[in-house]
Amino acid sequence: MDVSLPVLLEDHPVVASVIDDDGLRAVMDSECKVVFLLYGSLLNLPAIVQRLKDGGKVVLVNVDLLEGFSGKDIVVQYVKEHTSADGVLSSKAHMVRAAREVGLFAVHRFFLIDSKSYRNLAPQVRQSKADCVEILPGCMPRVISWAVQDIEVPLIAGGLVCDREDVFAALKAGAAAIASSNREVWEM
Numbered sequence: 466m467d468v469s470l471p472v473l474l475e476d477h478p479v480v481a482s483v484i485d486d487d488g489l490r491a492v493m494d495s496e497c498k499v500v501f502l503l504y505g506s507l508l509n510l511p512a513i514v515q516r517l518k519d520g521g522k523v524v525l526v527n528v529d530l531l532e533g534f535s536g537k538d539i540v541v542q543y544v545k546e547h548t549s550a551d552g553v554l555s556s557k558a559h560m561v562r563a564a565r566e567v568g569l570f571a572v573h574r575f576f577l578i579d580s581k582s583y584r585n586l587a588p589q590v591r592q593s594k595a596d597c598v599e600i601l602p603g604c605m606p607r608v609i610s611w612a613v614q615d616i617e618v619p620l621i622a623g624g625l626v627c628d629r630e631d632v633f634a635a636l637k638a639g640a641a642a643i644a645s646s647n648r649e650v651w652e653m
Contacts, residue, residue: 470572473498477498479632479645479653480500480644481495481651482644483503483504483517483646488648491648493517493520495651496651501525502514502525503646504530505530507534511547514548515549524549525553525570526553528540528553529557529560538560541563544569545567550569552596555571555574558573565595570596572595574623575598576624577601586616596618596619597619597620597642599620599623602624602625604625604634609622610638610639613638621641622635623645628649628650629650
């Protein structure tokens, strides 16, 4: 890819999170350029990614959710060598770092459930060297505004971004983009 992920998100701030075959069919008809693929298996991943690529999508695969894979760096190598994916997302710093090392886009996902998980955010981002960070749930404008001050990479608000109000609140708080599996959000 000739453009960085942060630049791509500037032009396409709504990311489609695809969680099943119905979502896959729907995203093909959407204007969303960037897709977070949140399902698949060892058997069908290459075909799913290729279908999205044939539809002109930029595809990042959540390597934590793939069936039949382990949580080891070799999964990233598999994605690089056996699919046409543009990148990966993971909640594991070593997986994100492995993606960067092989030239894939890398999004580090964080589930912010309490102050302890929030305090781990900046150190983990420094360790992973992610292109972007996705925080979940993404419907917390106050926390988004804190996080954008504490990290040096663009932030994606994901998870429970359900409507126009959530989208605008996240973007106003400083999120570079939002990610949602809600098809109504994809059309914004």
